[in-house]
Amino acid sequence: MLTGWRNISWTLSxxxxxxxxxxxxxxxxxxxxxxxxxxxxxxxxxxQTFSFFTSRLASSSTHxxxxxxxxxxxxxxxxxxxxxxxxxxxxxxxxxEPSKSRQIKTIMLTNDLTDAVMExxxxxxxxxxxxxxxxxxxxxxxxxxxxxxxRLAIRAVEAGIAVFSPHTSWDSMKGGVNDWLVGGLxxxxxxxxxxxxxxxxxxxxxxxxxxxxxxxxxxxEELKACDGGAGLQSSSSRQDSSSIHVxxxxxxxxxxxxxxxxxxxxxxxQSLSILKxxxxxxxxxxxxxxxxxxxxxTVSTAVQKMKxxxxxxxxxxxxxxxxxxxxxxxxxxxxxxxxxxxxxxxxADLFITGEMSHHEVLDAVAKGTSVILSDHSNSERGxxxxxxxxxxxxxxxxxxxxxxxxxRDPLEVV
Ligand SMILES: [Zn+2]
Numbered sequence: 001m002l003t004g005w006r007n008i009s010w011t012l013s014x015x016x017x018x019x020x021x022x023x024x025x026x027x028x029x030x031x032x033x034x035x036x037x038x039x040x041x042x043x044x045x046x047x048q049t050f051s052f053f054t055s056r057l058a059s060s061s062t063h064x065x066x067x068x069x070x071x072x073x074x075x076x077x078x079x080x081x082x083x084x085x086x087x088x089x090x091x092x093x094x095x096x097e098p099s100k101s102r103q104i105k106t107i108m109l110t111n112d113l114t115d116a117v118m119e120x121x122x123x124x125x126x127x128x129x130x131x132x133x134x135x136x137x138x139x140x141x142x143x144x145x146x147x148x149x150x151r152l153a154i155r156a157v158e159a160g161i162a163v164f165s166p167h168t169s170w171d172s173m174k175g176g177v178n179d180w181l182v183g184g185l186x187x188x189x190x191x192x193x194x195x196x197x198x199x200x201x202x203x204x205x206x207x208x209x210x211x212x213x214x215x216x217x218x219x220x221e222e223l224k225a226c227d228g229g230a231g232l233q234s235s236s237s238r239q240d241s242s243s244i245h246v247x248x249x250x251x252x253x254x255x256x257x258x259x260x261x262x263x264x265x266x267x268x269x270q271s272l273s274i275l276k277x278x279x280x281x282x283x284x285x286x287x288x289x290x291x292x293x294x295x296x297x298t299v300s301t302a303v304q305k306m307k308x309x310x311x312x313x314x315x316x317x318x319x320x321x322x323x324x325x326x327x328x329x330x331x332x333x334x335x336x337x338x339x340x341x342x343x344x345x346x347x348a349d350l351f352i353t354g355e356m357s358h359h360e361v362l363d364a365v366a367k368g369t370s371v372i373l374s375d376h377s378n379s380e381r382g383x384x385x386x387x388x389x390x391x392x393x394x395x396x397x398x399x400x401x402x403x404x405x406x407x408r409d410p411l412e413v414v
Contacts, residue, residue, distance in 0.1 A: 065398045067103035070094075070162055073128060076394050077164065080387075084199055085172040085285060091134045096156045096163035104128050104162075106400045107391070109384045111377045113163065115148070116406035118155055124402065126161055132380055134165035170383070172196045174284035177336045177383045181352065182289040184309030185302055185332050193288030193333060193342050197279035202233065202249035208262055209243045209271040210236075216244055219265055223248060226257035243267075249277065288335040288342035299370050300325040302332070302350055310374055310382050314413040318361050320349070320368040327370070336379045354379035377409045 068076075074094060086092040108126045110117045113135040121129050135149055143150050156163050170176045182190055210216045216236060223234075234248040246268075250258050255274075262268040297305065299319065307315055319325070332350040335342040339353030340360040351364055354376035364371050384403055392401045 065396055067105045067398045068396065069101065070097070070104055070128065073104050073107070073395070073399070074164070076391065077130070077166065080390055080394070081166050081169045081173040081176060083166070083169050085196055085282075086167060086169040087172075087287075090168045091137050092165050092167050092169055094162065094164050095134060095136045096153060096161070098157065098160040098162055100160060102127055102160055102162075104399055106402065107395075108402050108404055109388055109391075110404035110407040111381045111384065111409075112407060113152055114406070115152065117404045118152055120404055120406045121161060122155075122159055126402075128162045128164060129156070130164050130166065132165065132167060132170065132384065133377075134167055135163060168287070170387070171287055171336060172285050177380055178287070178289045178334060180383045180386055181309075181336050181379060182291045182332065182334045184306050184352075185291060185293060185297065185329070186295055186305070188291035188293040188332075190289050190291045192284065192286035193290055193335065193346060194286045196282045196285035196287075198282050200277060200279050201251055203252045203277055204255050205247060205249050205275040205277055206258060206262065207245070207247050207271075207273045207275070208268040209239070210246055210265075211243060211267050213244070215265070215267070216246060219246070219262070219268060220248075222261045222264075223250075223258055226250070226254045226261055288333065288339060288346075290331065290333045290346060290348060292331050293329065296328050296330040298326050299323065299329055299350065302329045302352075303372060306352060306372055306374070310378055312374060312378055316373040318365050318371040318373075320365050320370040322368060323349075323370055329370070336383075337376055339379075352379070375409045375411045377407075381407065381409070 083093050104127045106124055106126045107128045107130060108117070108121050108124065109130050109132075111132045113129060113131040113133075117129070117131075135152055140147075140150060140153075143154055145151050145154070153163075171178055173179075179190065182188070210219060220234060234246060236244050236246045238244050248258070259272070259274070262272050299317070303315055303317055303325075307313070320327075327349070329349040331348040332352060333343050333346045333348040334352040337354045338356075339351070340356045343351050343353060343356075343364070344360075347367075348369055351369055351371045352374075353371075354374055356364070356371060356373060361371050361373075388401050388403055395401065
């Protein structure tokens with residue numbers, strides 16, 4: 001059963017917490033067209049983007065050309081790819097926040113934050129680095145110079161540079177990294193391999209009977225107190241002259257006190273049933289993509305198309321058992337980065353990902369699936385240019401967005 005459709009909070013919280021400059025308000029009210037009941041994060045449509053351009057062009061006030069505060073940029077990033085889409089194991093969002101308020105004039109996009117990228121960011125006086133991979137991932141107990149990631153964190157703090165990582169929220173996003181990757185082979189019917197689920201504040205449904213309207217009101221009053229009064233949702237219907245069927249949904253934290261409350265009442269305690277509610281799927285969002293190509297290509301053409309799409313001279317190819325370079329590719333499954341776990345068990349003519357282990361490639365090949373590997377970050381980096389454009393049109397002219405030139409995959413074919 002689907003639930004939580006009214007409880008997905010990101011849209012509302014975004015609306016509530018927005019604090020944007022006057023000249024940008026028209027942009028954001030256009031962008032955030034989701035009704036309060038909508039659960040799907042929506043990037044701007046081309047029409048909405050156009051209206052943004054016109055609103056920016058119409059306004060020539062200095063307000064529009066002013067840099068933004070960090071929190072304002074974070075709100076734009078949240079709108080482009082809500083952090084709630086990220087995997088639970090990930091470490092996304094603002095990772096380094098300078099103590100002194102600093103206006104954001106230059107933002108650098110990079111796949112990885114390395115010493116070379118930090119050097120570049122400092123040279124360009126960047127105020128914010130958006131690193132696709134989170135440079136801080138595991139918990140750290142000290143900040144010392146001998147660890148290269150800690151060294152970079154210290155450097156960012158000392159330079160007053162904020163660091164943000166979107167990582168798997170961009171992976172999951174409709175129109176994000178994986179849609180961009182699969183688009184390299186041309187158009188097709190695209191589906192998500194690992195479906196993203198929405199969040200739901202109400203995790204359980206309790207159903208029970210009461211004998212009268214008076215008892216119903218009394219029980220509901222007690223139940224409201226269990227959930228702080230705010231989260232309880234209830235419905236009731238009279239079954240016959242002597243009983244009313246009641247259904248309530250509640251949060252995880254309110255479940256035990258709600259049950260305790262109902263057990264104190266005779267009829268509810270004897271008729272109580274508890275249902276665990278599923279989170280709703282977010283169509284189009286999730287990890288990995290499968291495309292049934294509108295125009296099938298040969299393996300050889302697929303390689304050429306992906307080289308062009310990723311901007312690479314070399315790719316690695318494993319031909320599926322019984323396949324040749326002229327074999328037809330009708331279906332392709334992709335996963336940016338390290339895709340073996342997402343691609344495992346998927347039936348397709350071709351897998352495209354950054355990296356897979358030797359044995360994972362052998363497994364795919366044995367099933368007749370060819371594999372294209374680009375090396376990890378090469379399967380993601382090209383999306384930064386797409387993201388740069390999406391971000392830049394939502395920021396004032398005074399905020400410059402640049403792609404790192406020092407960022408590169410550590411592996412190369414020699
Ligand atoms: Zn990655």
